[in-house]
Amino acid sequence: MSWTLTEEHLEDLARGAAVLGTGGGGDPYVGRLLARQAIREHGPVTVLDPGELAGDALVIPTAQMGAPTVVHEKLPSGEEPALALRTLERHLGRRAEATMPIECGGINSTIPLAVAARLGLPLVDADGMGRAFPELQMETFGVYGVSGSPMAIGGERGETTVIDTGTDNRRMEWLARGITIRLGGVAHIAEYPMSGADVQRTAVPRTLSLALTVGRAIREAREAGADPVAALATALGDTRYSHLRVLFRGKVSDVERRTEAGFARGRAEAVSFDGEHKLEILFQNENLVAMVDGEVRCLVPDLVCVLEAETAEPITTETLRYGQRVTVVGISTPSLMRTPEALATFGPAAFGLPHRFVPVEVAG
Amino acid sequence: MSWTLTEEHLEDLARGAAVLGTGGGGDPYVGRLLARQAIREHGPVTVLDPGELAGDALVIPTAQMGAPTVVHEKLPSGEEPALALRTLERHLGRRAEATMPIECGGINSTIPLAVAARLGLPLVDADGMGRAFPELQMETFGVYGVSGSPMAIGGERGETTVIDTGTDNRRMEWLARGITIRLGGVAHIAEYPMSGADVQRTAVPRTLSLALTVGRAIREAREAGADPVAALATALGDTRYSHLRVLFRGKVSDVERRTEAGFARGRAEAVSFDGEHKLEILFQNENLVAMVDGEVRCLVPDLVCVLEAETAEPITTETLRYGQRVTVVGISTPSLMRTPEALATFGPAAFGLPHRFVPVEVAG
Numbered sequence: 117m118s119w120t121l122t123e124e125h126l127e128d129l130a131r132g133a134a135v136l137g138t139g140g141g142g143d144p145y146v147g148r149l150l151a152r153q154a155i156r157e158h159g160p161v162t163v164l165d166p167g168e169l170a171g172d173a174l175v176i177p178t179a180q181m182g183a184p185t186v187v188h189e190k191l192p193s194g195e196e197p198a199l200a201l202r203t204l205e206r207h208l209g210r211r212a213e214a215t216m217p218i219e220c221g222g223i224n225s226t227i228p229l230a231v232a233a234r235l236g237l238p239l240v241d242a243d244g245m246g247r248a249f250p251e252l253q254m255e256t257f258g259v260y261g262v263s264g265s266p267m268a269i270g271g272e273r274g275e276t277t278v279i280d281t282g283t284d285n286r287r288m289e290w291l292a293r294g295i296t297i298r299l300g301g302v303a304h305i306a307e308y309p310m311s312g313a314d315v316q317r318t319a320v321p322r323t324l325s326l327a328l329t330v331g332r333a334i335r336e337a338r339e340a341g342a343d344p345v346a347a348l349a350t351a352l353g354d355t356r357y358s359h360l361r362v363l364f365r366g367k368v369s370d371v372e373r374r375t376e377a378g379f380a381r382g383r384a385e386a387v388s389f390d391g392e393h394k395l396e397i398l399f400q401n402e403n404l405v406a407m408v409d410g411e412v413r414c415l416v417p418d419l420v421c422v423l424e425a426e427t428a429e430p431i432t433t434e435t436l437r438y439g440q441r442v443t444v445v446g447i448s449t450p451s452l453m454r455t456p457e458a459l460a461t462f463g464p465a466a467f468g469l470p471h472r473f474v475p476v477e478v479a480g
Numbered sequence: 481m482s483w484t485l486t487e488e489h490l491e492d493l494a495r496g497a498a499v500l501g502t503g504g505g506g507d508p509y510v511g512r513l514l515a516r517q518a519i520r521e522h523g524p525v526t527v528l529d530p531g532e533l534a535g536d537a538l539v540i541p542t543a544q545m546g547a548p549t550v551v552h553e554k555l556p557s558g559e560e561p562a563l564a565l566r567t568l569e570r571h572l573g574r575r576a577e578a579t580m581p582i583e584c585g586g587i588n589s590t591i592p593l594a595v596a597a598r599l600g601l602p603l604v605d606a607d608g609m610g611r612a613f614p615e616l617q618m619e620t621f622g623v624y625g626v627s628g629s630p631m632a633i634g635g636e637r638g639e640t641t642v643i644d645t646g647t648d649n650r651r652m653e654w655l656a657r658g659i660t661i662r663l664g665g666v667a668h669i670a671e672y673p674m675s676g677a678d679v680q681r682t683a684v685p686r687t688l689s690l691a692l693t694v695g696r697a698i699r700e701a702r703e704a705g706a707d708p709v710a711a712l713a714t715a716l717g718d719t720r721y722s723h724l725r726v727l728f729r730g731k732v733s734d735v736e737r738r739t740e741a742g743f744a745r746g747r748a749e750a751v752s753f754d755g756e757h758k759l760e761i762l763f764q765n766e767n768l769v770a771m772v773d774g775e776v777r778c779l780v781p782d783l784v785c786v787l788e789a790e791t792a793e794p795i796t797t798e799t800l801r802y803g804q805r806v807t808v809v810g811i812s813t814p815s816l817m818r819t820p821e822a823l824a825t826f827g828p829a830a831f832g833l834p835h836r837f838v839p840v841e842v843a844g
Contacts, residue, residue: 276643
C-alpha cells in the first residue's frame with residue numbers, strides 16, 4: 117500500500133492540500149517549490165499508509181508554524197524542520213522511523229515531504245488536523261491523548277529550542293508561539309512524537325493522498341473544460357469529507373487583516389454577483405466561519421474554502437484581495453473531528469465564536 | 481578554603497549582594513527568605529573557592545531572570561531553578577558538580593544557594609557579572625569565550641525549555657526573554673555550563689564572600705552608631721572594588737518606571753538637600769548611569785548604588801520612591817570587567833548610551 121511520491125505529484129498535491137487547508141497551512145506555490153527542491157536533491161519519497169506502521173515505530177511529525185502573513189515574505193530553506201526533527205531525536209535518545217504532517221496545507225503538507233526527502237525517511241499518509249488550524253493544541257493527536265511535548269523548534273540561524281510542558285498542549289503552544297514571534301514570526305517544529313499505534317488511533321488517515329486526489333480532480337476538470345467545483349464535489353463524495361456545499365458566489369468587497377500575537381487575524385466580505393447577498397468570513401490564519409446574510413452556513417471544524425471562481429484554485433487568507441471573484445464552499449469533516457472531545461479542542465468555542473457547531477450538511 | 485554558609489549569614493549576604501546588584505538582581509528580603517527556607521529544609525551549604533574546583537568539574541550556574549517589577553509580585557518557590565539545572569543536566573547527559581551565581585543581587589546571589597541546598601551541591605564563590613546586568617549575554621563567562629548555550633528554563637508549572645544558539649549568547653538572551661515573557665515575566669534558568677578551568681579563567685572571583693563582607697560592614701557600623709557608608713568604603717578598600725565615591729546626597733524627586741519587553745526601564749531624579757543640585761539615574765533593571773547637574777559621574781560597568789541615607793540599606797530600582805532620602809555612591813569594578821572585550825559586551829554603548837566609559841575614580 118506504500119507508494120512513491122515524485123516531483124510530478126507536487127502541483128496537484130499542493131493545490132489539494134491548500135483546499136483542505138481552508139485558507140491556512142501555507143501558500144501552495146511556496147510549498148511546491150520547497151518540496152521540489154528537496155526531491156530534486158535527494159530523490160522521491162516513500163509514502164506509508166498508517167496501517168503499515170509497526171505499532172512501536174517512532175513517528176515525529178514536522179511542520180512550519182507562524183503567521184501566514186509573515187511566511188509569505190520569509191521563504192523557508194527546508195533545513196529548519198529537519199533540524200527540529202534531529203533535535204527532538206537527540207532529546208528523546210531515539211531515531212524517528214517516519215515523519216508526518218500535522219495539518220493539511222500548501223506548505224504544511226509539503227514541509228514533512230521535504231524533511232522525508234532530506235533525511236531519507238518515509239512519510240506517513242495522515243495528519244493531526246484533517247485541515248489546518250492555527251494552534252498546536254488543536255490536533256487530533258492531543259484530542260485523543262498524545263502529548264505534544266517534548267517538541268523541538270529550529271530557527272534559520274541553526275538555533276534550537278526544546279519545550280516540554282508535560283501533557284499541557286495548550287501551554288506548549290503558548291511557549292512555542294513566544295519563540296516563533298522572537299524568531300521573526302515563523303519557525304519550524306517537530307512535535308507530538310508518537311508510536312505507530314498512536315498514529316493509527318489518533319491521526320486523520322490518508323489526507324496526503326486525499327489532497328492529491330482533490331488537486332488532480334480540479335486540474336483535470338479545468339483541462340477538460342468542465343466545472344472544477346463540481347469535480348471537487350465528486351472527488352470528495354467517496355471520502356471521509358463527503359459533503360460539499362456551495363455557500364456563495366461573488367466578489368470580495370472587503371478584507372481586514374492584521375498580524376497580532378503571532379497570528380494573522382481578520383475578516384473578509386464578499387457581495388454576490390447580483391448585489392443581493394453578502395458573505396462574511398472570520399479567520400485566524402484559517403477560515404473559521406462563513407455567514408451569508410448574517411446566517412451561519414459553515415463553521416469550524418468543517419472547512420470553509422475560498423476558491424477562485426473560474427479555476428477553483430484555493431485562495432489562502434493572506435492572498436485574499438478586494439475584487440477577487442470567488443466561489444466559497446463548505447466541506448464536511450470526518451467524524452473523528454466532530455466528537456465532543458474534538459469540538460472542545462477546535463470547535464467554535466475554542467476560537468471564542470458564540471455559535472454552536474452545526475455540521476455543514478445540515479446548517480442554514 | 482571552603483566554608484559553610486548557614487542561616488546566620490543570610491541577612492548580611494543578601495544586603496551586600498543587593499549593594500553589588502546596583503539596583504537590580506532582586507529584592508534582598510525575598511532572596512533571604514528563599515535561601516532561609518532551603519537551608520532550614522536541607523541544611524547549610526558548602527561554599528567553594530574557585531581555586532578549589534577540579535579543572536574538568538562541571539559547573540552549572542543558576543539564576544532567576546525577568547523584570548524586577550514583576551519578580552516583586554511573584555515570589556519564587558525555589559523549585560524552578562533546581563528544575564532548570566536538572567533539565568540541563570539531562571540535556572548534557574552529565575551531572576553538575578557545583579552551581580554558581582551568574583550575577584550579584586539580593587535574589588540572584590541566593591537562588592543558587594537555595595539550589596545548592598536542595599540538591600546537595602557545593603556553591604562556587606564567584607559569578608559572571610561582578611554586579612547585576614539585565615541581559616544574559618552580559619556575562620564575563622561569555623566575554624571570555626564560554627557559550628551560554630545550551631541553557632534550560634524552568635517554569636512554575638514544571639514546564640521546561642532548552643535553548644541552544646551555539647556561540648551566539650545575544651540570540652540566546654533574545655529567545656530566553658521571549659519564554660520569560662510568556663511565563664509571566666519571571667523564569668528560572670541554568671546556563672553557561674562550564675568546566676572548573678573555565679570558572680577560574682572567566683568568572684569574577686569571590687563575590688559571594690565579598691557580598692557577605694559588605695553586608696556585615698554596613699550592619700556593624702549601624703550597630704556601633706558609625707557611618708555605614710564610610711564602613712562600606714573601608715570594607716571595599718582591600719578588594720577588587722577598591723574605589724568608592726559618594727556621588728550625591730539628597731531626596732528622590734521623580735521616578736519613571738515601565739515594564740517593557742520584559743525589562744523594567746526608567747529613570748529617577750533626586751534633588752540635593754540644599755536644593756542646588758540634581759541627580760539623574762537611568763536604569764534597565766539595573767542602574768546604568770548617574771549624572772549630577774548633567775555631568776556623567778559613574779556609568780556601566782562601574783556600580784551606581786542607591787542607598788538609604790541613614791542606614792545605607794540598598795534600594796533596588798523597583799522600590800525607588802518619591803521622597804526617599806538617599807546617598808548615591810559609585811564603586812569601581814575589577815579590571816576583568818573593564819577590558820575592551822568586556823566594555824563591548826556591557827559597557828555604555830551596549831545599552832545605547834552615548835558616553836564613553838570613564839572609570840568612576842577619575843570621572844567628573
